Amino acid sequence: MNFKDKITNIPTIFKIIIGFASSLTLSFILGVQDLYVHGMLLGSIFALGAIGITLLYAIVNFAHVAHGDFMTLGAFIAFPLVASVINIEYVSYANDFSFTGLFPLLGLDQVGIGPFTFGYSIILAIPLTMAILALIAVSLEILVYRKLRNRGSSDVMIAMASFGVAILLRGALSTLFGTQIRSYDRVSKPFLELGWGIDVPPDLLFLGLVALILCLLTHVVLQYTKTGKSMRATSDNPDLALVTGINVNKVIINTWIIAAGLAACAGILIAVGSAQMVPQMGWKLLIPIFAAVVLGGVGNAYGAFIGAVIIGVAMEVSTEYMNPAYKLGVAFTIMLLVLTFKPRGLFGGKD
Amino acid sequence: MDFIFSIFNYLSTYVVIAGIYAIFSLGLNIHWGYTGIFNIGISAFFALGAYTAAILTSATPSPKMFEDFVWGGNLPETLGIFNLGIDMWYFVGMFGAVIVCGIAATIIGWITLKLRDDYFAIATLGLAETVRFIFLNEKWLANGSRGMYRIPKFLGDWFPPAYYNYFYGLFILALIFVLYLIVQKAINSPWGRVLKAIREDEIATSASGKNVFMFKLQSFVLGACIMGIGGVVYAHGIRYLDPLTFDPLMATFIIWAMLMVGGSGNNKGAIIGAFIVWAIWTWTDFLPGFLSDPNLKFLMIGLLITLVIIFKPEGIIGEKKVKLASKSADNTDNLSTKK
Numbered sequence A: 001m002n003f004k005d006k007i008t009n010i011p012t013i014f015k016i017i018i019g020f021a022s023s024l025t026l027s028f029i030l031g032v033q034d035l036y037v038h039g040m041l042l043g044s045i046f047a048l049g050a051i052g053i054t055l056l057y058a059i060v061n062f063a064h065v066a067h068g069d070f071m072t073l074g075a076f077i078a079f080p081l082v083a084s085v086i087n088i089e090y091v092s093y094a095n096d097f098s099f100t101g102l103f104p105l106l107g108l109d110q111v112g113i114g115p116f117t118f119g120y121s122i123i124l125a126i127p128l129t130m131a132i133l134a135l136i137a138v139s140l141e142i143l144v145y146r147k148l149r150n151r152g153s154s155d156v157m158i159a160m161a162s163f164g165v166a167i168l169l170r171g172a173l174s175t176l177f178g179t180q181i182r183s184y185d186r187v188s189k190p191f192l193e194l195g196w197g198i199d200v201p202p203d204l205l206f207l208g209l210v211a212l213i214l215c216l217l218t219h220v221v222l223q224y225t226k227t228g229k230s231m232r233a234t235s236d237n238p239d240l241a242l243v244t245g246i247n248v249n250k251v252i253i254n255t256w257i258i259a260a261g262l263a264a265c266a267g268i269l270i271a272v273g274s275a276q277m278v279p280q281m282g283w284k285l286l287i288p289i290f291a292a293v294v295l296g297g298v299g300n301a302y303g304a305f306i307g308a309v310i311i312g313v314a315m316e317v318s319t320e321y322m323n324p325a326y327k328l329g330v331a332f333t334i335m336l337l338v339l340t341f342k343p344r345g346l347f348g349g350k351d
Numbered sequence B: 001m002d003f004i005f006s007i008f009n010y011l012s013t014y015v016v017i018a019g020i021y022a023i024f025s026l027g028l029n030i031h032w033g034y035t036g037i038f039n040i041g042i043s044a045f046f047a048l049g050a051y052t053a054a055i056l057t058s059a060t061p062s063p064k065m066f067e068d069f070v071w072g073g074n075l076p077e078t079l080g081i082f083n084l085g086i087d088m089w090y091f092v093g094m095f096g097a098v099i100v101c102g103i104a105a106t107i108i109g110w111i112t113l114k115l116r117d118d119y120f121a122i123a124t125l126g127l128a129e130t131v132r133f134i135f136l137n138e139k140w141l142a143n144g145s146r147g148m149y150r151i152p153k154f155l156g157d158w159f160p161p162a163y164y165n166y167f168y169g170l171f172i173l174a175l176i177f178v179l180y181l182i183v184q185k186a187i188n189s190p191w192g193r194v195l196k197a198i199r200e201d202e203i204a205t206s207a208s209g210k211n212v213f214m215f216k217l218q219s220f221v222l223g224a225c226i227m228g229i230g231g232v233v234y235a236h237g238i239r240y241l242d243p244l245t246f247d248p249l250m251a252t253f254i255i256w257a258m259l260m261v262g263g264s265g266n267n268k269g270a271i272i273g274a275f276i277v278w279a280i281w282t283w284t285d286f287l288p289g290f291l292s293d294p295n296l297k298f299l300m301i302g303l304l305i306t307l308v309i310i311f312k313p314e315g316i317i318g319e320k321k322v323k324l325a326s327k328s329a330d331n332t333d334n335l336s337t338k339k
Helices: A003-009 A012-030 A034-057 A068-080 A120-152 A155-177 A200-224 A226-236 A238-243 A249-274 A281-296 A300-323 A326-341 B004-037 B041-056 B088-113 B117-137 B162-190 B190-200 B202-206 B212-238 B249-260 B269-285 B292-312 B327-338
Strands: A086-088 A095-101
Touching: A003 B162, A012 A200, A034 A068, A034 A086, A034 A226, A034 A249, A034 A281, A034 A300, A068 A120, A068 A155, A068 A281, A086 B088, A086 B212, A120 A155, A120 A249, A120 B269, A120 B292, A155 A281, A155 B117, A155 B249, A155 B292, A200 A226, A200 A249, A200 A300, A200 B190, A226 A238, A226 A249, A238 A249, A249 A281, A249 B202, A249 B212, A281 A300, A281 A326, A281 B117, A300 A326, A326 B088, A326 B117, B004 B041, B004 B190, B004 B212, B004 B269, B041 B117, B041 B212, B041 B327, B088 B117, B117 B327, B162 B190, B162 B269, B190 B212, B190 B292, B202 B212, B249 B269, B249 B292, B269 B292
Parallel strands: none
Antiparallel strands: A086 A095
């Protein structure tokens, strides 16, 4: 047994733990532990998007280019729910107007609970937004993607359709809300000192926690429910699944619901975490998220999670050594390297 | 008389811009229409072509070129490495742009074209954003977000400024014609037939002994070079470049809409689509109130692409149906499309 075999025989979970521990130690040695923790928390938010894309890859077998815009849409659906004042200024239309959001109308306009910058309304808005976006995703599936599949269009054609949908969603958001930078109501709060030179905004801890809980929920759904089992069966072998009586269309709709729900949540979390949102933010998020999917192995939900955390850490830590504007370039470079040397990703996936 | 003159002026500007987009649309048609590779990073080649030409043909940094100086700042160390007075001839700039685009396309294509089609799409998207960030942040290279000014006109001394656009419009139309002939020649050659075969069935093509990867790479590089030429023509026509020019909307999405509307797989369709979509885009400016909102146009572009894919995937002028030689072959074709 040579050295390479010994390496390959270590169970994956130990490899992940060893990799995590050693990289964390390295970050302490280099003095970038602060950025490392930030990156992990951000990465777990990216993971929500990456899991959705990878599930769609596994089951519907196409690259969902509109996923970034799904995330933006999620952030913007929550906006009229939670914002106390919503100004709409049209570029070339005289009648600007403003109105009050739903939850503040019901008396939930308090922001800055505890150490956080936001209020209870965001927490209430998350499940509601997830449901609305899931509904939108299912109607898009029925109106657009199912038609194309029934016609026998190629996967690239369906990806192209999702590209059209991406532009459509972004255009709809710009038309409705304008292109100015917006944010949820917030009050500034101090960073939390965790010791060892790690300062994080309390928001980010909360957001990372929400993201982790949702990832765990997805894990439970995939492993232990009938829906999840039929999804995994369809992913492994669609023809066999069809023969054994699994309703593939239903499985696909379930996949859309999960993917869109996670994307909606990711959008809100990112908008809260970065304290701003613009209609074009989703298109840029597409790069780190796809990089995470490719790194973890396409079609592998667990790989997508780990990949997203790695990408998040790499992007944040890189800001110590180079211009922060090149964060996206770092994610892109990692993706190209993975595609060059290990095209099936770290944990293996579909071809 | 003035009124007629202003209409002609307007039309010449329209022809210049729509013509520039037609060049991109032609390039994209080679990628998507003939080979079926999904390039959503057109703006990368647009930017590389335009900036390369601008850097190569601009005079040595002079006070006139940079806004910094106008507003009292220091003359930046812009174009530091090229500070040799690369006051090059127009066609040298074009040649350089084609080379740069070709190299970028070869690198990206070499890595991703062996893999699934959608990896390639994401890689082109990543390239587009990276290129834009580089030009935005590397001030020494192309003056960052302030952009490059006073890029020389093509044969600017030969024509009085008032009539220059007429000349440039005619020049672009001639260029489109030449590029059209080149692409048409390439597509109707055996090489082009292999591309179409790849689009229809990759596995069957490689089974008949063709190196699918090399053909895809060649197609990608050829299309990217044509896009680079589009960028060059843009730089000398608009004479101002900044990273915002290469926003995905105006440098990628709209070109996709042009190709899809005109008809992918048909070069005439690609050119006509550019003129139609640009007409819709600019002429809606005259609509009253809400209808001329630029964001609404954005929405319409997305709607247009989606609706064309669902209801009329072949566009206005689709690809010419190839006549099959024998009747029996015709029948098998019918059977295979029905399934």
